[in-house]
Amino acid sequence: MLRTALHEIETAEELKKLISENENVMVCCGRMGPMCIPVYDAMEELEVEKPNVKFFSMAFDSPEAWIVRNDQACKGFMGLPFTMYYKNGKVAHATTSIQTMDKIKAVLKDKFNA
Amino acid sequence: MEQKIYDVLIIGGGPAGLTAGIYASRAKLSVLILNEGAVGGQMILTNEVANYPGVEKTTGYHLANSMKKQAREFGCIIKSNLQIANYELSGAVKNVELTDGSIYKALSVIIATGGKPRQLNVLGEDTFRGTGISYCATCDGEFFTGKDIVVVGGGNSALEEAVSLTKYANKVTIIHQFNHFQAFEYAIAEAKENPKISFVYNSVISQFNGNENLQSVSVKNVVTGDVSKLPTQGAFIFIGYLPNTNAFKGILDLNDMNEIITTSEMETNIPGVFAAGDSIAKRYRQITTAVADGTIAALSASDFVAKSKQHHLVMQN
Numbered sequence: 001m002l003r004t005a006l007h008e009i010e011t012a013e014e015l016k017k018l019i020s021e022n023e024n025v026m027v028c029c030g031r032m033g034p035m036c037i038p039v040y041d042a043m044e045e046l047e048v049e050k051p052n053v054k055f056f057s058m059a060f061d062s063p064e065a066w067i068v069r070n071d072q073a074c075k076g077f078m079g080l081p082f083t084m085y086y087k088n089g090k091v092a093h094a095t096t097s098i099q100t101m102d103k104i105k106a107v108l109k110d111k112f113n114a
Numbered sequence: 115m116e117q118k119i120y121d122v123l124i125i126g127g128g129p130a131g132l133t134a135g136i137y138a139s140r141a142k143l144s145v146l147i148l149n150e151g152a153v154g155g156q157m158i159l160t161n162e163v164a165n166y167p168g169v170e171k172t173t174g175y176h177l178a179n180s181m182k183k184q185a186r187e188f189g190c191i192i193k194s195n196l197q198i199a200n201y202e203l204s205g206a207v208k209n210v211e212l213t214d215g216s217i218y219k220a221l222s223v224i225i226a227t228g229g230k231p232r233q234l235n236v237l238g239e240d241t242f243r244g245t246g247i248s249y250c251a252t253c254d255g256e257f258f259t260g261k262d263i264v265v266v267g268g269g270n271s272a273l274e275e276a277v278s279l280t281k282y283a284n285k286v287t288i289i290h291q292f293n294h295f296q297a298f299e300y301a302i303a304e305a306k307e308n309p310k311i312s313f314v315y316n317s318v319i320s321q322f323n324g325n326e327n328l329q330s331v332s333v334k335n336v337v338t339g340d341v342s343k344l345p346t347q348g349a350f351i352f353i354g355y356l357p358n359t360n361a362f363k364g365i366l367d368l369n370d371m372n373e374i375i376t377t378s379e380m381e382t383n384i385p386g387v388f389a390a391g392d393s394i395a396k397r398y399r400q401i402t403t404a405v406a407d408g409t410i411a412a413l414s415a416s417d418f419v420a421k422s423k424q425h426h427l428v429m430q431n
């Protein structure tokens with residue numbers, strides 16, 4: 001269980017439902033570690049700024065996180081967190097390891113026009 | 115519209131900055147903290163904090179969140195994930211400009227920008243971050259299960275993390291630029307006794323190589339100048355910390371390690387500008403020392419603000 005201010009996705013089914021119901025979704029799949037916390041922190045701020053994107057967390061160690069861990073887009077990833085950007089239910093982009101606010105904003109602009 | 119002038123502007127939201135925020139806002143001053151990254155600073159790099167008095171054991175994240183909450187409850191405003199472009203600190207009113215063009219004004223400033231992990235700054239370091247290069251053993255260690263990896267560094271962190279990585283890795287090679295370690299004896303002994311660990315002395319990594327993932331590092335012997343390729347699937351880098359003071363070069367007095375020089379009251383060379391925490395010149399860098407510095411800086415800033423307001427009133431009468 002992660003304790004961030006973001007809504008935490010608990011099951012693969014829930015993730016599938018959320019990406020089918022929302023056009024732009026960003027999910028940070030990680031732990032409460034030093035590489036992940038800055039990404040959650042940036043997402044908490046962006047949640048207020050960008051209403052056309054939905055921001056969620058997911059616990060990397062949950063068995064249900066297979067949906068992110070096994071995604072083709074994460075092949076070769078060796079650093080937490082795995083951060084997924086879904087557009088209309090499909091993976092538009094994925095990143096590994098810590099990301100700065102600037103890098104996240106650049107992806108949101110490029111992939112979601114947000 | 116006239117812009118608000120804060121009593122105290124704090125640059126940095128680690129333990130030093132947050133403590134300064136708690137003290138200054140509790141003293142009924144208007145306080146703004148501007149923080150570049152995630153609030154909490156290096157505290158959030160710490161999985162377990164066991165030496166903060168009064169708290170038997172906690173995570174850095176929880177300690178950071180409690181401090182943030184406490185500061186906000188006293189009225190302190192905290193803005194994070196931003197970048198500061200320009201500082202004008204010499205006048206009676208200090209100005210700080212962000213990269214988005216917004217300007218913040220204050221009667222006093224506390225610099226609490228802390229430190230950050232030193233990077234190697236060699237070719238390929240950015241390319242393979244997250245696909246072979248890591249700065250956090252507890253976060254990423256398990257991705258290297260059964261693999262051959264290198265650890266760069268020769269201090270306590272490098273040796274302790276190398277030992278902890280042997281839980282996962284098949285083989286750990288420590289690459290160190292000198293022929294002796296700067297770590298404590300116990301850490302050196304533990305690393306040397308571990309059968310999975312080997313050592314490459316007098317050497318530095320000159321390049322990271324691979325395709326999608328890291329495949330090898332180019333290792334340069336600093337004595338002979340010879341460069342060889344060492345196949346590896348992972349590289350963990352622990353080469354110390356640098357003070358976040360680049361922006362203050364030429365503005366504040368820094369020592370030769372780029373740490374801010376302060377008095378025991380945390381005053382810098384500019385009246386009304388104070389500094390606290392890991393960014394200042396001092397010997398011991400801990401959460402406890404950062405919060406102590408933050409306390410002193412806030413009390414000194416409160417005193418300075420009271421005197422400047424009094425001076426302003428006298429001048430008006």
Ligand SMILES: Cc1cc2nc3c(=O)[nH]c(=O)nc-3n(C[C@H](O)[C@H](O)[C@H](O)COP(=O)(O)OP(=O)(O)OC[C@H]3O[C@@H](n4cnc5c(N)ncnc54)[C@H](O)[C@@H]3O)c2cc1C
Nearest residue numbers: 126128129130150151155156228229391392399400401404
């Ligand atoms: C892995 C690790 C484990 C540790 N474990 C312990 C421990 O168990 N116990 C202990 O007591 N200490 C520990 N420490 C040391 C402790 O974390 C530091 O001494 C302490 O965090 C320093 O506090 P600070 O507020 O001065 O700086 P920092 O914690 O570095 O915070 C500085 C803040 O300023 C921000 N910043 C930087 N530049 C700017 C800028 N230009 N503009 C705006 N904001 C800026 C940063 O984003 C950061 O949020 C550990 C450190 C590390 C790295």
